[in-house]
Amino acid sequence: VTAWITGAARTSYGVQPGPDSLGWQSRAAEAALADARLDRGSVDVVITGYSTVMGHLMPANLFAEHFGLTPSVAFGLSAGGATGLAMVATACAWVESGRADHVLVVAGENRASGQSRQTSTQVLAQVGHASYEVPLGGTVPAYYALLASQYLARFDLPDGELAGLAVQMRRHAALTPGAQFVAEISEVDVMSSRPVAEPLRLLDCCPVSDGGAAVIVSRAPLEQSIEIAGVGQANRHQHLSVLDSSASGAADAARRATREAGIGLREIDVFGIYDSFTVTVAMLLEELGLADRGKSGAEARAGAFDIDGRTPMNTHGGLLSYGHPGVAGGMAHLVEVIMQLRGERAELQLPDCGTGYVHADGGVLSAHVGLVLRRSR
């Protein structure tokens, strides 16, 4: 890959009434352009993620008009939670082909303040099969709870085994400006939070948030640019009923990305792994080979994913604690890894951080995108 991230930004996430979807997208885009020191006229291509609150046939055109852009190309993209990284992967193809110099990738919505929790739950549940799954009354937490149940049974683990992942993410959020949840929690707090869909409890689940994120993908590096060294994707199913839970596609995507970058996953310095639920990140870590099967909870408890651990991960707090405003949720991991590579994370800065891997999934471990990022020397 010859593509560079020349600008990146995320807003604070949380329950933040005021801006609408276009408002959050504009804030994020403004900040990413400022970060890259580019003006609006430099943008050739605009790619935006969907907003469940706004819902629009032409989200990128809508955004471009509102923000004051007249790009040659504008389109929306939709791959659930993987959308943010899928947009970046697509942006790479645009700049590599020479058809664009700068692609603006942006997402944001007021999902927490702009729609009821019930509407949000119903909209998201539609990733289930319309005839065979949704009529049973399932929700996204229910689908992942089934995965959690299967996971715990397969490895003969007790309920609460994955609580350490939520605790670890909160520890990082506590030191991250803009995070939605910063109060320290313990495994006991996770296990005594209210059940949502057993065995998942409230603190096993990411929140619904307002916020936005944006990155600029460019053909040539500017100051402080981060190289996109490898891109890999995999799409093996849509629905839980046909998911192969030990080979969801995560490993395929990572293999394609690391092969392109010419690096092994275990040589990488910092990770951003999608964590819509504790079980999501556990299953991804294990399929990627970053934790042994059935051991993610124990490894989190032992500090493996902390700043000074073996596999530093989600150093901003992830979806679980930094927050989850839809497409921008998975982009915060990307922005975090970029900040680590640029040495901007203050007390949470990793020493000698030269490479990063970001992985997102959409649906029920359905759509996978992995990116290898590298600091230029």
Next chain:
Amino acid sequence: MSESLRDWTEGESRLLLWRCSTCAHATALPHVGCPSCGGTSVAAMEAGTTARCIARTALHARASGSLPVVLVLAVLDEGVVVMAGADADVSVGDRVRARFAPLGAEEALVPVFSREGDVPSLQCQAIRS
């Protein structure tokens, strides 16, 4: 595919599976191309109602209407995974058998598993919005 073969999604008390006639790969969701071998000869056929429960959740954040509190994934004896409702006492590892009950706001049929050997209760576990 036989035009007459209908399942619970069309009001018939029956589970179907879709099997590739080339490589025998099968799933419980309708599809026209085989993801395993690329074959396009995929046929619907009736499945039995006996299975083993491999995952269970009890919902606390409730959907509207009266629907099962407990959802499961179960592997039918034909080797295909289905999502369905279940009685509250169904656990992972249990042998289960499906029945079909009119539930939810529209009282449409949904499959509900009971532990095999249990007498199906007349009133299945339901929640109200």
